[in-house]
Amino acid sequence: MTKYEFVPFSFHEYAPPEMLERSAAFYDELRRRRTIREFSDRPVAREVIENCLRAAGSAPSGANLQPWSFVVVSDPETKRKIRAAAEEEEREFYASRAPPEWLAALAPLGTDEHKPYLETAPYLIAVFSRSYDLRDDGTRVKHYYAVESVGLATGMLIAAVHHAGLASLTHTPSPMNFLNQVLDRPASERAFLLLVVGYPADDAVVPDIRRKPLEEIATFV
Ligand code: IYR
DSSP states (O other), rough: OOOOOOOOOOOOOHHHHHHHHHHHHHHHHHHHHOOSOOOOOOOOOOHHHHHHHHHHSSSOOOGGGGOEEEEEEEHHHHHHHHHHHHHHHHHHHHISSSOOOHHHHHHTTOOSOTTTTTSSEEEEEEEEEEEEEEOOOOOOOOSHHHHHHHHHHHHHHHHHHHHHHEEEEEOOOOOOOOOHHHHTTOOOOEEEEEEEEEBBBBTOOOOOOOOOHHHOOOOOO
């Protein structure tokens, strides 16, 4: 591999008071993000989704190999297939596969095997982690920290969607292999998450959850 050309870093510096103000404003914006499960079918411009995906694609990744693929589903027939397959897995999950402790952890959220939003929401973004890329000659370019990198990109995608003024749901039917079949993805890809994106339904409700305070999640030494 030849070395990259190194170019000056165009760093954007803020005066300390502005930095403080920006950090508080960003927190204020992100804390308003909620995962919702009731979506409107209101259409959303594809360009907005494209920009959110560009933001996600700017995430750091192992050796800058960018081991992600995003499949944006808006086609009703494909959404229907995804819903049918996800509900089949979820039926089994809730009826027998999930250990009682897991079901107890989910009980306060009131989730069940019914996933109508997989057809209602205008977009489902299937996020795939790629364990390798293929060169033209068929040899493999191995990826490093692929799952961690995709997690970072997905976090940025969720933040971008929220910043754009849309809501999302991080959906993880388990197992998710059916996404490879329905979306015809190669063996190098593994489904990481299905992000449901759109406007909330007019009467959408969310559980009155609390977030752990800073003292509980962070330690300064
Ligand atoms: N995938 C199931 C169960 C589920 C699991 C977790 I962890 C959640 O935070 C929420 C749901 C479902 O989508 O219902």
